[in-house]
Amino acid sequence: PKPVVAIVGRPNVGKSTLFNRIVGSRVAIVEDEPGVTRDRLYLDAEWAGRSFTLVDTGGLDFQENGEINRGVRRQIELAIQEANVILFVVDARAGLNPDDEEAATLIRRSEKQAILVANKIENFNSQTQLYEFYRLGLGEPVPVSAAEGLNTGDLLDRLVELL
Ligand code: GDP
Ligand code: MG
16 A cells, blocks of 8 residues: 555645645635635655555545644544544645644644644745744645745655655
């Protein structure tokens, strides 16, 4: 079986955009409107001759039940069960969020391999918004713009090294 790579993170950080970017836009489910629940998506992807199955667990984003972070928690539980590597996406425009910290704690405790992806960075000359994400304790954040495809090749280089 191919290694499994799960994309997790809060709603609207750009998980589905990154998923589409990596799998080559074969599917396009990007939600501008919150509140739409989708199933998890699995698609095979390949980079530098390495194949893997990419999972977008974002359908769980909005299964909230009074508890703000419940959907994200569920995503992470599933990713811990089934993934070899977790891509943990944060929104560098929005800045560090308490839910990011909670998610990061779960990921750190799982001892799964994880890459911290700081999305929505279109301007690589001003990366100061990256620094606060070091506090998540998941290593160096990898800046990308999933929407523009900026630095996603570098992200994939790092990813396939872990597979
Ligand atoms: P998800 O809920 O985490 O799956 O997030 P989506 O992929 O649905 O994206 C949420 C919103 O963020 C959409 O309006 C996207 O167009 C936008 N978005 C995603 N990636 C980027 C990016 O790299 N830069 C910017 N500026 N917006 C992005
Ligand atoms: Mg999504």
